[in-house]
Amino acid sequence: MRGHEGHGVVRAHGDSSATVDLAAPIGREAREERERLLLRPGATFSDGAGNRAVPEEPDVERTCFERDRDRIVHSTAFRRLAGKTQVVVHPNDHERTRLTHALEVAQVATSIARGVGVNVALADAIALGHDCGHGPGGHASEEAFDAFLGEGYDHGPWGADVVLTGLNLCAETLDGIRNHSWSRPAPATVEGEIVSWADRIAYCAHDLEDAVAAGIVSLAELPADVVALAGRTRREHLATFIRSVITTVAHTGEVGMDADVAGALASLRRFNYERIYTRAESVAQSDAVIGVLRALVEFYAERPDALPADHRPAAEADPVRTAVTYVGGMTDQFAFDTAVALLGWDAARLPRGIRRVT
Numbered sequence: 001m002r003g004h005e006g007h008g009v010v011r012a013h014g015d016s017s018a019t020v021d022l023a024a025p026i027g028r029e030a031r032e033e034r035e036r037l038l039l040r041p042g043a044t045f046s047d048g049a050g051n052r053a054v055p056e057e058p059d060v061e062r063t064c065f066e067r068d069r070d071r072i073v074h075s076t077a078f079r080r081l082a083g084k085t086q087v088v089v090h091p092n093d094h095e096r097t098r099l100t101h102a103l104e105v106a107q108v109a110t111s112i113a114r115g116v117g118v119n120v121a122l123a124d125a126i127a128l129g130h131d132c133g134h135g136p137g138g139h140a141s142e143e144a145f146d147a148f149l150g151e152g153y154d155h156g157p158w159g160a161d162v163v164l165t166g167l168n169l170c171a172e173t174l175d176g177i178r179n180h181s182w183s184r185p186a187p188a189t190v191e192g193e194i195v196s197w198a199d200r201i202a203y204c205a206h207d208l209e210d211a212v213a214a215g216i217v218s219l220a221e222l223p224a225d226v227v228a229l230a231g232r233t234r235r236e237h238l239a240t241f242i243r244s245v246i247t248t249v250a251h252t253g254e255v256g257m258d259a260d261v262a263g264a265l266a267s268l269r270r271f272n273y274e275r276i277y278t279r280a281e282s283v284a285q286s287d288a289v290i291g292v293l294r295a296l297v298e299f300y301a302e303r304p305d306a307l308p309a310d311h312r313p314a315a316e317a318d319p320v321r322t323a324v325t326y327v328g329g330m331t332d333q334f335a336f337d338t339a340v341a342l343l344g345w346d347a348a349r350l351p352r353g354i355r356r357v358t
Contacts, residue, residue: 031063035119042253043118044189050170064170065121071167072125077132077159078102083331085138085289087207087276095210098131104206105130108242109198113191115246123191123198126176129169130195133159133177135328136335137289137351144293145328148301148320153328156181162325193255197245204268205237211276223271229264241265281352288351292339296330297323299343306342 028046035045049056050064059067072078081099091097096104106127113123133155135141145153160178176192179185180199187193211217219232226232230240244261248254257265276282300306300323304313313322327335332351339345 025061027061028059028063031066035063038117039119040117042190044122044172044191046119046121051172052168052170053165054168056168063121065119065125065173068167068169068173069121069125069128071169072129072132072164075132075164075167077163077329078128080329080331081131081134083333084134084136085332086203087138087210087282091210094213096206098134101203101206102128102131104202105195105199108202108238109191109195111242112194112198112245112249115242116190116194116249118190118194122172122176122189123194125169125173126180126187126192126195127198129159129164129173129177130180130199131155131159132163133157133328135293136330136332137293138286140286140289141293141328143286144290145297145324147294148297148324153324154181154184156184158328163329190255194245197255197257200269201238201241201245201265204265204272205234205241207272207276208237208268209234211272216279217275221271221275223267226264226268226271229261230268237268285351288349291349292335292345292351293327295343295345296327296335296339299323300326 032046032048035043039045044065046063046065048064049058050067052064058064062070078099081102082097084098085091086096086098086101106124109123109127110120113120135145135153135155137144139155142153142155157178160174164174164177172189172192175188176195179187179192180196182196182200187196208217208222212219222232226237230237240261241257244257245255248256248258256262297320301320304319304322307313307322307326311322311326313319330338336345336350339350340347
């Protein structure tokens with residue numbers, strides 16, 4: 001890196017004696033101190049190695065939430081999101097997957113977290129990991145797996161309590177992942193609440209954009225209140241909704257939106273559900289996904305020896321739960337290919353996607 005001799009130390013503004021050594025590494029302890037100086041009341045502070053189920057030594061360079069973020073990004077579960085449905089099964093090169101959705105949620109969440117002055121690293125970690133509990137084929141996998149688990153299958157708790165347990169993440173990160181869905185209890189941290197809003201903002205905006213590109217809906221069909229308050233395009237929607245959350249937190253100290261803007265977001269979400277998620281082709285796609293996944297779980301539950309060696313249940317383990325864990329970790333294509341190869345599944349019964357067939 002280029003530099004000039006003598007420029008490694010600068011004086012702090014307004015203080016003739018205080019200096020900052022620009023050549024010194026900005027390690028974990030310095031970052032923790034900056035959080036305590038700069039973050040707003042109510043923000044979550046990093047603390048050494050973090051609150052983990054298995055105690056660890058603190059990292060020299062990274063805060064505990066920065067480590068969580070890195071562990072999630074390098075995990076197998078996160079990589080597999082690239083092969084899992086957001087809305088469209090077998091997406092084209094331009095449509096979202098679970099992975100691109102997670103990245104867009106992280107962008108929205110970190111924008112809000114920076115704007116309100118809370119822990120960006122924690123919001124980023126929660127956002128990137130929030131959907132790691134999703135099975136193949138989108139939300140239809142939850143209905144498929146519900147039949148096999150007494151407590152039901154919810155991708156938030158499943159991600160936090162099953163899929164990501166091996167990463168030994170901080171309790172605050174796991175709480176945000178576990179409770180990001182609005183059907184769950186509110187997250188325990190302000191950063192978790194921000195991710196919950198960011199998830200809804202991101203999917204409402206980008207699922208609409210994908211549906212428009214696929215010819216399913218037109219922007220001209222958007223409800224009038226959405227257009228009036230938030231515009232028509234993804235860019236306008238994101239800017240409006242992000243700014244509303246930041247402004248609301250600044251004025252009230254609570255994570256939320258101005259009532260009118262929140263109403264526009266609710267109207268957009270309702271439009272997406274009626275015109276995209278519950279249209280006949282989408283329902284047919286979901287039914288096909290459910291059929292494939294239930295057949296795979298039943299097969300592996302009855303024949304645990306057919307599982308890969310590192311996925312076979314211990315003697316005391318529940319073979320059904322083990323089968324759900326294995327099938328839930330599959331990508332869309334792997335699940336569908338396995339059904340054809342292993343079960344003799346008729347390829348005509350596989351999900352086709354929500355795009356119109358021409």
